[in-house]
Amino acid sequence: MPIEENTLPFSATLATSPLQDVTDMMREISKYTDPTDIVREYIKRIRQFYPVDRVIALARPDMNSDEVFYACMGNWDKPVLPWGNLENFEPLGDGLLKNLCLNGEPTIVNDLTDELSENDRDILGEMNSLRTIPLFNKGKASQMIVGMKAEPNGFQQEDLSALVWLGNLFGKAVQNLIKAQELSVAYKAVDRELKTVGQIQRDLLPESVPEVPNLELATYYEPSARAGGDYYDFFPLEDGRLGIFIADVSGHGTPAAVVMAIMHTIAHTYSGPQKLPSQFLTYINKHLCQNFTTRSGIFVTAFYAIYNPQDKSLTYASAGHNPPVHRKCGASPVSTLDRAGRIPLGISSEITYDDATVKLTSGDRVVLYTDGIIEAFGSDETQFGMDRLGAIVGRCDLNSTTIVDAVVNQLHEFTGTTSQADDCTLVVMKVR
Structure with missing residues (x-):
């Protein structure tokens, strides 16, 4: 039951921005059960607190390999999840972005005017600064979220710590949801087989x-x-x-x-x-x-x-x-x-x-x-x-x-x- 303002104790105050914004974000995210919808809502909301012009996801499905894949997280016509089967991801060529992903550390690059590889320039376009947030799994940075801005010197070092722990907590929650969906699909397949076995048994x-x-x-x-x-x-x-x-x-x-x-x-x-x-x-x-x-x-x-x-x-x-x-x-x-x-x-x-x-x-x-x-x-x-x-x-x-x-x-x-x-x-x- 909502608490009306006039019923609050004299020492209590209603939450206001930015706490209210965070509360609203958590409330909205809790409504979703599909991982893609949750990630979409999270990215949209987090950009209100930490604005960026573009976001891409990087993923290393095999930590024993140097292969890196990427996907733009601005086009939601297709699901973009840096976990699971990497549907709609593409191979990432050599360059700065790939090196940052292989390095696996939170990083800010506030000047992208230095010479970039052709692969980087195709992805970065007119962006002039970026920030990387590694997402860890079993102690290794197997995914990375890259936020970019058109302006140089667009990111502050003091934002990194909050983004790293927040991103990893959220990432683990999404991974668990993906696993739950996979288990649900597997359970339904097994259940269909068991129903068939049960029907055969009844026929005997x-x-x-x-x-x-x-x-x-x-x-x-x-x-x-x-x-x-x-x-x-x-x-x-x-x-x-x-x-x-x-x-x-x-x-x-x-x-x-x-x-x-x-x-x-x-x-x-x-x-x-x-x-x-x-x-x-x-x-x-x-x-x-x-x-x-x-x-x-x-x-x-x-x-x-x-x-x-x-x-x-x-x-x-x-x-x-x-x-x-x-x-x-x-x-x-x-x-x-x-x-x-x-x-x-x-x-x-x-x-x-x-x-x-x-x-x-x-x-x-x-x-x-x-x-x-x-x-x-x-x-x-x-x-x-x-x-x-x-x-x-x-x-x-x-x-x-x-x-x-x-x-x-x-x-x-x-x-x-x-x-x-x-x-x-x-x-x-x-x-x-």
Whole structure:
């Protein structure tokens, strides 16, 4: 809120020129985000305090070379920035200007009537005095701003110190802004690639849940980044049986998504016995270890189950994955499918996996999930946890789809705006 003059304490006074001019300059410069606009405004304003007739920029992109480039800073039709790729700069020939740039020191030349090179005269024209302000980067004068006047003896030595520190502080700020823009461009390019990776990954997931007699299925998948390492799949088997697979690749983002895609390929090339889930996990583990994970240190937790609609049995094997939640309608305790667990996939090719079978009845719910669900953090830094998940699964009035909806809604309510570090996946089964 602006302070009105009549509300100021008796000892206070409103800022006046030149302080007001400096304040106005800083206020105006703060409005810009484009480096060229900021430099243009800075040069225009600084010339009010230190008038010159012409300004040029010199740049040395390679400090191990004597090459110098120049550009006039009076023509703003094209961007002129002595940092970055030096767009619109031209090579500078031998002469006084080049020597001053190579010297890298603040300098005043108040008499340019001495013999100048043809290169200098083409640039200096009718100018008769100049002042150089070196701009330092990593201890070396890699850029220089040259102000010129038509009159001889146009510059004062006492102005140099203020111009050197002011110019270098401003130059560093502009460099940081340029770097920020470059990072923004790079981030957007990477983000576009990650979106593509994420879309490819989603295309690897089932388009819909399969129809199975006396079984309802529903799923939920949400990566923490554009792409993630969670994976679920369904495998129709002989005799109407269904393979149900869920996995979680260690790590996040693109590396996890790549391993997820590899695992998808391996899983869909399996042509061995279809009776035991352990054989399926052993096959995937062997191929991951032999070709991919042992060198990278990545591992995969996984759970694979085969549901038989004829007798409502579920035979399963686990590779270090979170045991699925199992609840019978009307029964208060939550049980977990944890009788066949071994180490994750991708650690040792010598590992074989075990099987266990559970008989399900009408109304039973089985929820497969990745740890991003139960380990999601709320604003108070507590985790969503098994109790909340189990309470939802215990509601007999919910079908598989409404169980997913209830978990997701409560999860979002619990986490609020807290960013999550892990992917979240659910596969919900309810026996009819």
